[in-house]
Amino acid sequence: MSKITIKNRLFKSIIALSFAILITTSFFLSIVLYNSDISNINRIFKEKNIAIKYFIDGYFIKIQNSVEFLSHIDKVRNIQKLGRDEREDVLKLYKSFQKADSDINYIYSGYKDGSLLINDYIPPVDYNSTNRPWYKAALKSKPNVTQGIPYREIKSKKWLISISKVLLDDKGAVNGVVSIDSSIDDIMSILKVQNCKYKSSYSLVATLKGKVIIAQKRSLLHKNITDILGFEGKLDKKSGKFDFNLDGNVKYVYYSQLQSLGWVVLTIVDRDEIVKPIIFQILAIISVMSLIIFIFGWMLSNSLSEQFATPLIELRKRVHMIVSDNSNEDLSNIYSKDEIGAMALDIEQLTRSELYNKNIELKNANEKLKLLSTTDPLTNLFNRRKMNIEIEKEFKRSNRYGTKFSFIMFDIDWFKKINDTYGHQAGDVVLKELSSLTKEIVRSTDIVSRWGGEEFLILCTETDLDTAYNLAQRLREATENYKFSVGKKVTISIGVHEFDGKESADEMLKNVDDKLYKAKNNGRNCVVM
Numbered sequence: 001m002s003k004i005t006i007k008n009r010l011f012k013s014i015i016a017l018s019f020a021i022l023i024t025t026s027f028f029l030s031i032v033l034y035n036s037d038i039s040n041i042n043r044i045f046k047e048k049n050i051a052i053k054y055f056i057d058g059y060f061i062k063i064q065n066s067v068e069f070l071s072h073i074d075k076v077r078n079i080q081k082l083g084r085d086e087r088e089d090v091l092k093l094y095k096s097f098q099k100a101d102s103d104i105n106y107i108y109s110g111y112k113d114g115s116l117l118i119n120d121y122i123p124p125v126d127y128n129s130t131n132r133p134w135y136k137a138a139l140k141s142k143p144n145v146t147q148g149i150p151y152r153e154i155k156s157k158k159w160l161i162s163i164s165k166v167l168l169d170d171k172g173a174v175n176g177v178v179s180i181d182s183s184i185d186d187i188m189s190i191l192k193v194q195n196c197k198y199k200s201s202y203s204l205v206a207t208l209k210g211k212v213i214i215a216q217k218r219s220l221l222h223k224n225i226t227d228i229l230g231f232e233g234k235l236d237k238k239s240g241k242f243d244f245n246l247d248g249n250v251k252y253v254y255y256s257q258l259q260s261l262g263w264v265v266l267t268i269v270d271r272d273e274i275v276k277p278i279i280f281q282i283l284a285i286i287s288v289m290s291l292i293i294f295i296f297g298w299m300l301s302n303s304l305s306e307q308f309a310t311p312l313i314e315l316r317k318r319v320h321m322i323v324s325d326n327s328n329e330d331l332s333n334i335y336s337k338d339e340i341g342a343m344a345l346d347i348e349q350l351t352r353s354e355l356y357n358k359n360i361e362l363k364n365a366n367e368k369l370k371l372l373s374t375t376d377p378l379t380n381l382f383n384r385r386k387m388n389i390e391i392e393k394e395f396k397r398s399n400r401y402g403t404k405f406s407f408i409m410f411d412i413d414w415f416k417k418i419n420d421t422y423g424h425q426a427g428d429v430v431l432k433e434l435s436s437l438t439k440e441i442v443r444s445t446d447i448v449s450r451w452g453g454e455e456f457l458i459l460c461t462e463t464d465l466d467t468a469y470n471l472a473q474r475l476r477e478a479t480e481n482y483k484f485s486v487g488k489k490v491t492i493s494i495g496v497h498e499f500d501g502k503e504s505a506d507e508m509l510k511n512v513d514d515k516l517y518k519a520k521n522n523g524r525n526c527v528v529m
Contacts, residue, residue, distance in 0.1 A: 014300055018293040026286045033285070037278045042241065045201075045254045049239075049267040052203055053256045055190065056214075059103060060261055063163045063180050064145050066097055066104075070178045071165045077175060080111055087117065095119050097180075105160055105183045109167065110135050111176035124154055129177070134162035138177040142166045147262045148213045150184060150221045159184040159221070161213060188216045200270040204228075208235070208262050225266070229253070235264050243271065376450040378428055379435035387449035390459055391505050398499060406468035407512040408458040410475070410494040413524040415454040418488065426486045427454075433484055434492075441475045457512075465498035465529055472496050472527045480525060491525035498529075 070076050075090050094107045098119070108118035110129025129135055137149040145165045153160055164179035205214035210225040220228055225235070229244055229251070239256035250271040257264050374386035382390070394405050412418070412430065419427040431454065438448055442458060451457040460468045472494045479492050495515030499508060519528040 015294065015298070018296065019290075022286075022290055022293050026289065029285070030282050033282050034278055037281070038274070041274050042254070045252070045267055045269065046239075046241075049203075049254045049256055049265060052267065053258060053265045056187075056205060056263065056265060057258050057260060059182070059187065060148070060163065062101065063103070063182060064261070066101070066107075067145055067163050067165050067178060067180050070097075070107075070109075071167055076109055076178055077167045077169060079109070079117060080113065080115075080175070090117060091119050103182055103186070104180055105186075106181040107179075108181075109176055109178040111167075112174065127154075134164045134179045134181075135177045137162070138164040138166045138179070139174065142174065143168070147207050150213050153181075161187070184214055184221075187214055198269045198273050200273050202268055204266045204268070206264055206266065208257065208264055210235070213263070229268075235266075379431055379450050381435050381439075381456070382447065382449035384449065384451055387447070387451065387457060387459070388505075390447050390449075394459060394461060395499075395505055398501070402501075403462050404464050404498060406460045406463045406465055406496060406498045407508060408460060408468055408472050408475070408494060408496050409451065409455065409509075409512045409516045410458075410472070410492045411453070411455040411516065413491045413493055413520075418486065418490075422486050422488070430484055430486055430490055433482070434479065434490070437478060437482055438475060441478050442471065446471075455516075463498075465496065468496050468498065469527060469529045472529075476525065476527055493519035493524045494527040495519055496527060496529035 070093075073090075073093070075082060075086050076093075079087060079090060090109075094117075097107050098104045106118060106121065108116060108121070110116050110132065112130060114128040114130055116123050116127065116129045133149050133151045134146070137146045141147070143166065146163060149162045149164070150159060151162060152158070160181040161184055162179050162181050164177050166174050167176040167178055169175040202216060204212055204220065204225070206212045206225050212220050212223050212225065212228065215221055235255055235257070237257070238259070239254075241252070241254045244251055244253065251268055252271045252274060253266055253268050255264055255266045374382060376383045397403060398405055412434065415427065415430075418430055431450075435448075435450070435456075438456065438458070442448055443460075445461050446463075447459040447461070449457050449459075458471075460471065463471075476492055476494055479490060482490070484490050493516060495512045495518065497508060497512035497515055503511070515528040519526050522528065
């Protein structure tokens with residue numbers, strides 16, 4: 001007959017209780033984990049879908065606005081009645097739009113006589129713009145901007161998506177169509193980055209009527225969503241999710257509408273790819289818990305057989321080794337004199353120490369974040385956001401006290417050639433060196449910012465036009481004579497403008513920008529005020 005001891009009974013009782021707790025806990029934990037993971041995945045897919053939605057919205061709203069703007073320009077509408085110089089003006093306008101927005105692949109206008117006005121493109125023989133899909137779509141959408149027409153370009157065979165609008169003459173009759181094309185490949189390359197880690201996931205963009213206009217697989221373009229997904233549901237809400245069965249494989253879909261464009265963005269993934277990892281994770285957790293509970297029960301039964309005070313004393317020694325410091329503050333009278341009181345004292349000291357360290361880390365992080373929010377990381381000058389704040393302050397000060405101030409806007413001549421010839425790293429070096437040189441030339445009261453790309457803006461407080469002009473000339477001459485490390489002479493074109501007491505900030509910025517472009521047109525390396 002085996003000897004029954006308290007230790008054996010304690011061991012059996014603790015193990016039995018532990019596994020009873022394990023079974024109960026595993027059941028509820030499985031439900032909680034599964035629902036939690038599914039909820040997190042739904043949230044992730046929703047966030048990814050919304051991120052893609054905002055990207056598509058921002059990407060194409062500016063295209064739509066550009067088309068809308070161009071359709072109201074008289075020269076664009078009535079080009080057939082105008083001469084060669086006016087045509088060149090329109091082509092220059094198109095080129096400036098393309099230069100300002102890298103997402104524009106082509107910008108052009110076709111007219112009812114079949115002619116085409118476009119930069120850097122020679123249409124095929126017998127080309128007739130009125131037969132092209134973008135032209136026909138614009139006629140159907142008259143007078144609105146089209147929702148987007150995917151088509152294959154005749155010569156390059158590239159897939160493009162066209163946003164277009166009819167051009168109406170002064171009597172309201174259709175005279176032609178203006179259109180802007182974007183590359184579907186470029187859009188999908190960005191969408192692939194936006195998609196999450198699941199291999200089976202992909203995104204589509206379709207019109208609200210279900211016609212696919214943007215997709216990674218070109219075979220899906222122009223098809224209807226109901227044919228692709230094999231379901232008869234409606235996407236009539238602003239956003240939503242649903243499951244559907246396609247060839248025995250359950251798919252999960254989250255969609256959101258782009259009402260401003262009349263589109264809907266769908267993000268799709270195989271449900272098995274979502275559920276299987278969750279099940280494996282739950283099984284792994286239960287297995288680990290089983291092992292841990294068995295070991296814990298065995299250790300607990302032995303531990304309870306020993307003196308209760310020993311673990312507490314050892315724990316106190318361990319905690320004391322971790323939290324001991326050089327603090328002179330006496331906290332010994334706050335707690336009881338036994339081991340539990342001593343352990344509480346040590347835990348408080350640890351908390352104080354960790355809290356102090358966390359506060360220091362948080363303070364440093366906030367200082368770095370504040371610097372990043374106002375400073376251009378490449379040149380260490382103020383960024384555009386910070387400059388706008390300073391401009392608003394100066395406008396208020398000028399309106400209140402009647403003080404004068406001026407803007408100096410300049411950019412680097414032929415900067416693209418520097419990047420193309422020496423590489424973008426060399427271009428970055430030129431920007432840094434020019435920023436340092438500018439800070440040396442300007443006065444301590446002047447505020448310098450990187451306005452965008454190779455363009456800089458200086459806010460000259462309490463400065464009239466002549467003083468600002470002289471400062472701009474010194475800066476231009478210093479730049480022209482400076483030996484940049486790229487080994488190439490660098491010059492700048494400058495526009496100068498003084499606040500007349502009536503302009504808004506936007507009007508003043510436009511005026512100084514116009515003077516900058518006039519300096520460009522005057523041959524560069526000059527100052528226009």
